[in-house]
Amino acid sequence: MVAQHANALTTITDKLQSLGILDQSDRDALGSLVFTVNTAPANHDLVRQGEAATSLQVLLDGYACRYKITAGGARQIVSFHLPGDILDAQQLLLGSADHFVQTITSATIGVVPLAEFRRILKLRPNIAEALWRDTLIDASIYREWVLNVGKRDVTSRIAHMLCEFAFRRENAGLGPPERCELPMTQHQIADATGLSAVHVNRVLHELARNGLIAADKPEVKIVDWSQLCRIGDFDPSYLHGAA
Amino acid sequence: MVAQHANALTTITDKLQSLGILDQSDRDALGSLVFTVNTAPANHDLVRQGEAATSLQVLLDGYACRYKITAGGARQIVSFHLPGDILDAQQLLLGSADHFVQTITSATIGVVPLAEFRRILKLRPNIAEALWRDTLIDASIYREWVLNVGKRDVTSRIAHMLCEFAFRRENAGLGPPERCELPMTQHQIADATGLSAVHVNRVLHELARNGLIAADKPEVKIVDWSQLCRIGDFDPSYLHGAA
DNA sequence: CGCAGCGTTGAACGTATTCAAAAGAGGTGG
DNA sequence: CCACCTCTTTTGAATACGTTCAACGCTGCG
Numbered sequence: 001m002v003a004q005h006a007n008a009l010t011t012i013t014d015k016l017q018s019l020g021i022l023d024q025s026d027r028d029a030l031g032s033l034v035f036t037v038n039t040a041p042a043n044h045d046l047v048r049q050g051e052a053a054t055s056l057q058v059l060l061d062g063y064a065c066r067y068k069i070t071a072g073g074a075r076q077i078v079s080f081h082l083p084g085d086i087l088d089a090q091q092l093l094l095g096s097a098d099h100f101v102q103t104i105t106s107a108t109i110g111v112v113p114l115a116e117f118r119r120i121l122k123l124r125p126n127i128a129e130a131l132w133r134d135t136l137i138d139a140s141i142y143r144e145w146v147l148n149v150g151k152r153d154v155t156s157r158i159a160h161m162l163c164e165f166a167f168r169r170e171n172a173g174l175g176p177p178e179r180c181e182l183p184m185t186q187h188q189i190a191d192a193t194g195l196s197a198v199h200v201n202r203v204l205h206e207l208a209r210n211g212l213i214a215a216d217k218p219e220v221k222i223v224d225w226s227q228l229c230r231i232g233d234f235d236p237s238y239l240h241g242a243a
Numbered sequence: 244m245v246a247q248h249a250n251a252l253t254t255i256t257d258k259l260q261s262l263g264i265l266d267q268s269d270r271d272a273l274g275s276l277v278f279t280v281n282t283a284p285a286n287h288d289l290v291r292q293g294e295a296a297t298s299l300q301v302l303l304d305g306y307a308c309r310y311k312i313t314a315g316g317a318r319q320i321v322s323f324h325l326p327g328d329i330l331d332a333q334q335l336l337l338g339s340a341d342h343f344v345q346t347i348t349s350a351t352i353g354v355v356p357l358a359e360f361r362r363i364l365k366l367r368p369n370i371a372e373a374l375w376r377d378t379l380i381d382a383s384i385y386r387e388w389v390l391n392v393g394k395r396d397v398t399s400r401i402a403h404m405l406c407e408f409a410f411r412r413e414n415a416g417l418g419p420p421e422r423c424e425l426p427m428t429q430h431q432i433a434d435a436t437g438l439s440a441v442h443v444n445r446v447l448h449e450l451a452r453n454g455l456i457a458a459d460k461p462e463v464k465i466v467d468w469s470q471l472c473r474i475g476d477f478d479p480s481y482l483h484g485a486a
Numbered sequence: 487c488g489c490a491g492c493g494t495t496g497a498a499c500g501t502a503t504t505c506a507a508a509a510g511a512g513g514t515g516g
Numbered sequence: 517c518c519a520c521c522t523c524t525t526t527t528g529a530a531t532a533c534g535t536t537c538a539a540c541g542c543t544g545c546g
Contacts, residue, residue: 068386071476074394078386090383093376098383098481125368132375133336135382140333140341142385143311143321150392150437151317154534185492194393196535201494218492218543233314238341397502428524439503444526461511461524 008037008060008110015058015084018241019137020130029124035112040103046087047101053091056117059083062107063183067191068099077192079141080104080165080184082172089131092118105183137242144238149194152233157193158203159232162213166222167236181219207231251280251303251353258301258327261484262380263373272367278355283346289330290344296334299360302326305350306426310434311342320435322384323347323408323427325415332374335361348426380485387481392437395476400436401446402475405456409465410479424462450474 013030016022022030037060040046046057046064064081078099081087087101092114121128141164148160166177186204190197204220207213212228214221222228256273259265265273280303283289289300289307307324321342324330330344335357364371384407391403409420429447433440447463450456455471457464465471 066386068390070390070394070399076390076393078389090379093372094379094383094483096480098483099386122368125365125371128368128371128375129336132371132378135375135378136333136337139378139382139385140337142382142389143309143342146321146385146388146392147311147313147319149389150319151313156313187492197492198494198536199534202534205494215493237339240337240341430524440524441504441526442502444524445502448526458525 008035008058009033011060011084012058012110015086015134016127016130019133020126022126022130026124026126029120029127033112033120034116035110038109038111040107040109042103042105042107044103045100046103046109047091047097047099049098049100050096052096053088053114055114056089056092056112057087057101058110058112059085059087060108060110063104064101064107065104065184065188065192066099066101075191076194077188078145079138080168080192082168082174084172086131086134089135092121092131104188134242137240140238140240141242154193154195154199154203155206156231156233157195158189158200159207159212159228160234161189161193161232162220162222163229163232163234164236164239166225167234168239168242171239171242177222177225180222181216182221183219251278251301252276254303254327255301255353258329258377259370259373262376263369265369265373269367269369272363272370276355276363277359278353281352281354283350283352285346285348285350287346288343289346289352290334290340290342292341292343293339295339296331296357298357299332299335299355300330300344301353301355302328302330303351303353306347307344307350308347308427308431308435309342309344318434319437320431321388322381323411323435325411325417327415329374329377332378335364335374347431377485380483383481383483384485397436397438397442397446398449399474399476400438401432401443402450402455402471403477404432404436404475405463405465406472406475406477407479407482409468410477411482411485414482414485420465420468423465424459425464426462 009031013027016030047053049068059081061083064087065077066079066081067075067077069075087109088097091097148157152160162182165182166180169175169180170177186200187197190200193200204213204215208215212222212224212231214223252274256270259273290296292311302324304326307330308320309322309324310318310320312318324344330352331340334340391400395403405425408425409423412418412423413420429443430440433443436443447456447458451458455465455467455474457466
């Protein structure tokens with residue numbers, strides 16, 4: 001438990017340090033944070049639309065996604081999340097959540113009481129700036145997703161999604177994009193790309209036939225990274241170095 | 244010219260005040276801002292992808308949009324902008340722009356040197372917080388757009404886009420959603436919804452046939468606001484009160 | 487062992503695109 | 517003031533793309 005806590009602290013500090021310049025006082029403030037470590041099973045909602053947050057959640061291990069649903073019940077995943085990602089920074093300043101956050105795999109989450117974190121923000125503007133920068137990068141990623149879902153043909157669209165995930169996974173220190181395994185189901189890929197699961201299946205097979213990926217069941221593995229980036233029209237500059 | 248400057252100051256201060264609590268010192272700091280007022284014709288790029296910003300641009304009059312393009316040249320509009328909107332807040336903290344910003348109509352823009360604005364941000368944390376909140380709302384709007392483009396059927400999708408625009412237009416003090424005229428072409432609506440202009444034309448006619456909108460050439464006018472919201476699955480809570 | 491979820495495949499269908507062509511509107515210059 | 521040019525809107529027809537429906541195999545878990 002102590003080891004887990006130390007680990008969690010490192011994760012948060014590393015994340016914020018990658019987003020802005022922190023001095024020793026900033027790191028001390030982060031070190032003084034009171035927080036707990038929770039675990040959640042796969043497909044478990046961590047944030048529910050309409051609810052106000054009482055804490056700040058940081059993904060420490062496992063994968064998650066954000067999603068929204070239409071009145072008709074159709075679900076659209078709007079982003080994927082990796083260890084180190086802050087899952088509900090928006091609740092720091094906005095009222096209730098406008099979307100859901102759900103685990104994809106089983107996950108461990110660092111939970112900081114909201115009042116506690118707000119206190120730190122007031123005292124340490126560097127930390128607030130780092131979080132603002134994180135929000136700006138999130139917004140940039142959403143823009144790319146609007147483009148991806150709106151204008152790319154299906155092969156390119158799925159390839160782009162895979163590239164983004166593999167790239168961010170590497171940035172988060174989880175291994176190189178080559179031989180990257182993906183934790184999500186084809187149904188989840190469909191929800192993220194605005195397609196049907198059936199069609200995702202066909203396109204993945206097409207990509208596999210062309211030697212870009214390999215079905216390393218039950219997951220998918222990237223074989224030809226540079227080709228996949230070309231097909232997927234993937235240029236990571238929109239990530240602005242995001243972890 | 245003096246009148247224009249005073250007007251521009253009011254626009255910026257009102258915008259920030261709607262996003263957070265400003266005290267007198269904050270307002271004084273904003274009042275001390277050195278800036279100029281420019282005009283731009285319709286369809287003119289105000290921000291170009293890949294370029295670093297040297298100034299902060301605030302839309303004072305007219306309409307604008309953000310867009311991205313694929314390697315194949317397809318264009319996707321990712322947001323619309325109204326008077327009061329800050330057009331390149333992201334450049335405050337990120338490096339180069341990851342997208343374009345273009346005028347839809349002829350427009351007037353308030354331009355603040357970036358160094359000048361950064362100075363204010365360091366001194367006035369309330370202003371930084373208001374801008375962060377603005378970024379969070381932007382991100383929420385992008386999420387809704389991913390859902391809109393990814394999962395809504397065409398009629399609903401176009402209706403939602405119209406509702407969002409009319410709603411924000413009212414919030415910006417430009418008149419009620421009923422009898423709201425839209426400044427964009429059908430081609431621009433197509434670029435925003437991920438459709439072809441031909442099909443947008445057909446759907447707009449369908450909406451007109453059902454008495455939801457009226458073709459008040461060359462623009463489109465909303466007739467039955469509440470029905471359009473229903474058809475468009477439009478719930479403004481994701482705008483978090485954005486102007 | 488049986489159930490549930492995920493992946494896979496085929497066939498029919500429907501929606502939106504593409505192509506093409508023409509009419510309307512606004513602006514410019516002669 | 518009119519003629520012309522361009523951009524936008526409009527319409528029809530053929531086409532292509534992705535969905536839907538249905539069924540089955542596989543895997544992991546209770």
